[in-house]
Structures are given as structure tokens and as C-alpha cells.
Amino acid sequence: MEQLQYYAFLVAVMICFAGRVRSDGSDHKYKSGDAVPLYANKVGPFHNPSETYRYFDLPFCLPDHIKEKKEALGEVLNGDRLITAPYELNFLMDKDSEVICKKPLTKEEVTKFRDAVMKDYYFQMYYDDLPIWGFLGxxxxxxxxxxxxYNYNLFKHLHFEIFYNKDRVIEINARTDPNALVDITEDKEVEVEFMYSVKWKETTTPFEKRMEKYSQSSSLPHHLEIHWFSIINSCVTVLLLTGFLATILMRVLKNDFVKYAHDEEAADDQEETGWKYIHGDVFRYPKFQSVLAAAVGSGTQLFTLTIFIFILALVGVFYPYNRGALFTALVVIYALTSGIAGYTASSFYCQLEGTNWVRNLLLTGGLFCGPLFLTFCFLNTVAIAYSATAALPFGTIVVIFLIWALVTSPLLVLGGIAGKNSKAEFQAPCRTTKYPREIPPLPWYRGTLPQMAMAGFLPFSAIYIELYYIFASVWGHRIYTIYSILFIVFIILLIVTAFITVALTYFxxxxxxHEWWWRSFLCGGSTGLFIYGYCLYYYYARSDMSGxxxxxxxxxxxxxxxxGFFLMLGMVGFRASLFFVRHIYRSIKCE
Structure with a gap:
């Protein structure tokens, strides 16, 4: 297993670096007059980051030679579709209002541009791997x-300001001329003279630091102050919670241990009460043990995947505007860690004396991938209907299928076989009675749903401040680069989840x-439900997404x-509860 994880880490690093937007193998060094690669990427509504279209889906001037850039897997998953742009931005060559083309727009083309301006469309390009943005009108x-x-105006002049240091491009900015406008309010034919200008300026910024400007927004003092406030808030929550729970549990357990020790010295017919009373049932295997084992296995895999992603983020792989690397890493590491899911699920299933381990392995493989696949099929169909770049090409779907068929599935089977042959025992400290005891009537607040609500609220309260920045990065245009803070928040989330689940299991x-097995998993994973509830709040109150x-x-x-969070945190809660239950029942003498 350690060798598999190490191999996954190395391969993910290599593929992440390979998934960058590259300049046709260039070393980024140019001489005066050299052509610097410029690719037009996509256009789309500014407030709808998933709804993007190919650049030339709008009737712009086409270049003389159209060439599509071959993209890595992560770029395609990110919706990037790079194609040569009609501008010539040769190294150190200034240009003053050069005309690209004079294009007569038909009524239909005017309508297209007007709809784009109405929806606040932006464009994105890449110049020597540096991103360029701008609005259409x-x-x-x-x-x-x-x-x-309202009057709708189309920008017809684009000014590029490019900074260089010796023989390298350092920075590029694109500005539209607010005075060079074309009125496209009415449905009538219009002739547009698309123009651009270029100005080169020298800078002392070294090439190695040219991407730093894109991460400065997330490192501003104001944002750092909020991030650290989030950390302090979470740390205070953790300290109060852990201190409170540790004090109560230690005192209560100490009293329990003393009480049960006196009971053992007393008459044998004395009636037992409390958690010791159910020692013959607490390790009775739960219902749907195959599903529980599959959920624990899938949660372990997702936990391992998350740790690897954090490692890559902390070593600087996911720098700004290398987002294709994140998608590549997710696909590759998930495929290579499927053996962990197979091993964990099969081993735990056999510990619970399960016999149909093949069915359990199939369930493990489909527990997370199944819903993800169905969701992808629906959303990809929607993207195809919209002709959006989010629709994956057939070739990419084939590549993902081959990764699943040739890497994910075989490793899952190998891990399952290894887990089945591990011969691990469950190690229950108490013998289980033949017939289960009846559970006494309990008040409503001890039901599963109220307990899940209590279990999910505290971990969610420890992370909700940081959630906004993550959402604004994933579903917006804000850049998130402070992965060290995010990793601290993740560790806090795990600690709070484990402690609150253990406390609820004890009560x-x-x-x-005695039916704590599924309850501990559901309580641990309930934070995922709170995060989805936050999605509703973010969509309707904090974003302008629509459509x-x-x-x-x-x-x-x-x-x-x-x-995925539900499975991962459910596994954490269950493992913590299992450790706790084994510990307290080892500490007493059970007949």
C-alpha cells in the first residue's frame, strides 16, 4: 500500500506539470521580431463560469491559418479550447492601431454580439502562457x-501592453478603448473595423516571479486577516470542544469505571445499567454490513486523495491559472488510489464475517463513481445541448473510460484480493450474545436525524468562513492560493468531526x-449535508449565477x-467511534 501511494504521488506530480498550458515546447526565450504564441481560449457570461463557448462561436475576425492547440486532459476537463488568435504580437514589435479586418456583420451576427454584451460576456486568451481577459462591450x-x-456597444479596438525582461515576456494587459465603440442596439447590418495596438515596456521583474501578480489578490492584508480570523475561530472551536468533551468524557468514564469495578465486587445478581449493560450487543455486526464496508472503503480512498491533493498544492503544483493540473491530478490520483478502497472495504467486510466479497467489491467501485457517472452523463448532455466547451469530446471520454477500465478497476480488484487474504480479525473485546437486547424508548432528540444535525453543525461552523473563498475560486474568478491555511482548516475539520462523533456515540x-455503527458514520458525514445547504445560500445570496x-x-x-465529503467524514467519524468503543470495553471486565 505504501508503494502504491508513493507511485501515485510521483505520477500525479509528473502529470500535473505536464498538464500546463505550454507554448509549443518553447523555453519562453525570444529575439526581437519572434512570433510569441497567442491562443484565444473561450468566451462566456462573466457570472456563469461553467457556461463558456469557443472564442470563434461569436463572429470575430478569423486568422489566416486556424490551428487548434493540442490540450492535456486537465485543460479539456477545465473547458479550455485553445485556438490561434488573429492578433500578431511579435516580440518587441510595437504596433499603432493596426486593422485586423473590416467585417460586415449581418443582422443575425449583430444579434449574437448584442446578446453577448447583454449577458456581460468576457473573453480569455493565453499569451506565452499568461492569461488575458477582457469584455466584449x-x-x-x-x-x-x-x-x-439601453444602448449596446461593441468594443472594436483592443490595446495590448506587454512588459518584458531581456528576452522573456513577464506580463501582459489588455485594455479596450472606451471611445472605439460600435452601436449594435438595433437589428441592422453594421460594418465593424476590428483593430488592435501593441506597446512594449521594459520591467525588472524576474521571469520566475511573473505569475505572482495573479496570487496577490488572495494574499492582500484584508483577505489574510479574514483567513486568519477563520483559523482563530476554528481553533477556538476546536479547543473549547475538545477540552469540553475530554473533561466530560474523562470524568464520566472514570466514574463509570469506578462504578463498574464496585459492581464486580458486589453480588453477581446486581443489575447492570448504562453502557456496560449492552456489552453483549455493542459489537453485534450491523445491518447492511456490505454497504457499510463499501462506504468505509470509499471514504478512505477519498481521504487519501484529499491528502495527496494537499501535498501537491503545498509544494506549488497548483499555481494560478494552472487549473488544468488540478483536474488531471484528481483523475490520476483517484484512479491510482482505488486499490486502497478495495483493500479497506474487502478487509473490513471479511472482518464482519461477510462471505460475498465480490459483490462488496463491485459495490465499493460504484458507490461514489456511480452517482458521479450519472451526474456527468446528465450535465454533459446539457453542455452538448448548449454547445458549451464544458461538453467533453468523445476522445476525452474514451481516455477517461480507459483509465477506469485499465487502472481503476484492476487496482480495485487487486486491493480487494489483498484485503480478503489479509486474514485480519475484528478484535472485539466482548463476546456477543446470541439474541439482541431490546433498545429502550428514547426521546426524539436522540433520533438519527437530530443527532446528525448536532454532529454536522459544529464541524461546519469551524469551516464556513473559508468556504466562501473556496466557492468564489471554484465557481467564480477569484484566485485561491493560501493552501497552508486551507490545510489547517481541513485538519481542524477532521478533529472536530472525530470528537463530536465520539461524544454522540458515548451518549x-x-x-x-447499541446500534451505533451506522449512526456514527451518518453523524460523521452529516457535515457534507451542511455544506450542500451552504450551496443554496451561496447560489441565491452570494453569487449572480443564472440559467x-x-x-x-x-x-x-x-x-x-x-x-464525497459525506463518505470521507463519515469514515473519519466511524473510525474514531470504533476506536473509542473498543477502548472503553477493553477497560472493564465483561462476563
Missing amino acids: KVDKEGKTDPSE QLAAED FMQTSFFFGYMACICY
Whole structure:
């Protein structure tokens, strides 16, 4: 298993670096007059990050030679579709208002541009791996309250300001000329003269630091102050919670141990009460043990995947505008860690004296991938209907299928066989009686749903401040780079989840309810439900996303992510409870 994890780490690092947007193998060094690669990427509504289209889906001037850039897996998954742009930005060559083309726009093309300007469309390009953004036009609302009276204007002049240091490109900015406008308010034919200008300026910024400007926004003092406030808030929550629980549990358990020690010295017919009373049932194997084993195995795999992603983030792989690397890493590491899921699920299933380990292995393989696959099929169909770049090409789907068939499935089977042959025993410190005891009637607040609500609220309260920045990065245009803080928050999340689940498990056992197995998993994973509830709040209160496609992508993929959190944190809660239950029952003498 350690060799498999090490191999996964190395391969993920190599593929992540290989998944960068590269300049046709260039070493990024140029001489005066050399052509510097410039690719137009995509256009789309600014507030709908998933709804993007190919750049030339709008009737821009086409270059003389159209060439599509071959993209890595992560770029395709990110919706990137790079194609040569019509601008010539040769190294150190200034240009003053050069015309790209004079294009007569038909009524249909004017309507396309007007709809794009109305929806606040932006464009994105890459120049020597540096991203460029800009808006297509602007809406003139001055002195008008009725949207039907607005004027819609298309920018026709783009000015590039490029900074260089010796023979390397350091920075590029694109500005639209607010005075060079074309009125496209009415449905009539218009002739547009698309132009651009270029100005080169020297800078002392070294090439190695040219990407730092894109991460400065997340490192501003104001944002850092909020991030550290989040950390302090979470740490205080953890300290109070852990101190409170540790004090109560240690005192209560100490009293329990003393009480049970006196009971053993007393008459044998004395009636037992509390959690010791159910020692013959507490290790009775739960219902649907195959599903529980599969959930624990899938949760362990997702936990390992998360740790690897954090390692890559902390060593600097996911620098700004290398987001394709994240998707590549997720696919590759998930495939290579499937053996961990197979081993964990099969081993635990055999410890619970399960016999049909093949079915358990199939269940493990489909527990997370199944819902993810169904969600992808629906959302990819929506993207195809919209002709958006989020629709994966057939070749990419084949590649992902081959990764699943040739890497994920074989490793899952090998891990399952290894887990089945591990011959590990469950190690229950108490013998289980033949017939289960009846669980006494309990008040409503000790039911599963109220307990899940209590278990999920505290971990969620420790992370909710940081959630906004993560959402604004994943579902917006904000850049997130402070992975060290995010990793601390993740560790706090694990600690709080484990402690609150252990506390609720103890109170459940003290009430003589021995069916703690599934309860501990559900309580541990309930934070995922709170995160999905936050999705509703973010979508309607903190974002300007709209439209069927963007709504489908947001709630569809966030459902999969929250489900993954449910499995991962459920595994953490269950493992913590299992450790706790074994410990307290080893500490007493059970007949």
C-alpha cells in the first residue's frame, strides 16, 4: 500500500506539470521580431463560469491559418479550447492601431454580439502562457430605467501592453478603448473595423516571479486577516470542544469505571445499567454490513486523495491559472488510489464475517463513481445541448473510460484480493450474545436525524468562513492560493468531526442503544449535508449565477463533492467511534 501511494504521488506530480498550458515546447526565450504564441481560449457570461463557448462561436475576425492547440486532459476537463488568435504580437514589435479586418456583420451576427454584451460576456486568451481577459462591450444605461431603452456597444479596438525582461515576456494587459465603440442596439447590418495596438515596456521583474501578480489578490492584508480570523475561530472551536468533551468524557468514564469495578465486587445478581449493560450487543455486526464496508472503503480512498491533493498544492503544483493540473491530478490520483478502497472495504467486510466479497467489491467501485457517472452523463448532455466547451469530446471520454477500465478497476480488484487474504480479525473485546437486547424508548432528540444535525453543525461552523473563498475560486474568478491555511482548516475539520462523533456515540451507548455503527458514520458525514445547504445560500445570496446550464452544473457537481465529503467524514467519524468503543470495553471486565 505504501508503494502504491508513493507511485501515485510521483505520477500525479509528473502529470500535473505536464498538464500546463505550454507554448509549443518553447523555453519562453525570444529575439526581437519572434512570433510569441497567442491562443484565444473561450468566451462566456462573466457570472456563469461553467457556461463558456469557443472564442470563434461569436463572429470575430478569423486568422489566416486556424490551428487548434493540442490540450492535456486537465485543460479539456477545465473547458479550455485553445485556438490561434488573429492578433500578431511579435516580440518587441510595437504596433499603432493596426486593422485586423473590416467585417460586415449581418443582422443575425449583430444579434449574437448584442446578446453577448447583454449577458456581460468576457473573453480569455493565453499569451506565452499568461492569461488575458477582457469584455466584449458595454451597456449604456445612463439616464435610462427601462432595459428596452439601453444602448449596446461593441468594443472594436483592443490595446495590448506587454512588459518584458531581456528576452522573456513577464506580463501582459489588455485594455479596450472606451471611445472605439460600435452601436449594435438595433437589428441592422453594421460594418465593424476590428483593430488592435501593441506597446512594449521594459520591467525588472524576474521571469520566475511573473505569475505572482495573479496570487496577490488572495494574499492582500484584508483577505489574510479574514483567513486568519477563520483559523482563530476554528481553533477556538476546536479547543473549547475538545477540552469540553475530554473533561466530560474523562470524568464520566472514570466514574463509570469506578462504578463498574464496585459492581464486580458486589453480588453477581446486581443489575447492570448504562453502557456496560449492552456489552453483549455493542459489537453485534450491523445491518447492511456490505454497504457499510463499501462506504468505509470509499471514504478512505477519498481521504487519501484529499491528502495527496494537499501535498501537491503545498509544494506549488497548483499555481494560478494552472487549473488544468488540478483536474488531471484528481483523475490520476483517484484512479491510482482505488486499490486502497478495495483493500479497506474487502478487509473490513471479511472482518464482519461477510462471505460475498465480490459483490462488496463491485459495490465499493460504484458507490461514489456511480452517482458521479450519472451526474456527468446528465450535465454533459446539457453542455452538448448548449454547445458549451464544458461538453467533453468523445476522445476525452474514451481516455477517461480507459483509465477506469485499465487502472481503476484492476487496482480495485487487486486491493480487494489483498484485503480478503489479509486474514485480519475484528478484535472485539466482548463476546456477543446470541439474541439482541431490546433498545429502550428514547426521546426524539436522540433520533438519527437530530443527532446528525448536532454532529454536522459544529464541524461546519469551524469551516464556513473559508468556504466562501473556496466557492468564489471554484465557481467564480477569484484566485485561491493560501493552501497552508486551507490545510489547517481541513485538519481542524477532521478533529472536530472525530470528537463530536465520539461524544454522540458515548451518549448513545449510555442510553443503552447499541446500534451505533451506522449512526456514527451518518453523524460523521452529516457535515457534507451542511455544506450542500451552504450551496443554496451561496447560489441565491452570494453569487449572480443564472440559467439552466449553470444552475445544473453548480448543484449537480456540488452534490457529488458534498457526497464525497459525506463518505470521507463519515469514515473519519466511524473510525474514531470504533476506536473509542473498543477502548472503553477493553477497560472493564465483561462476563
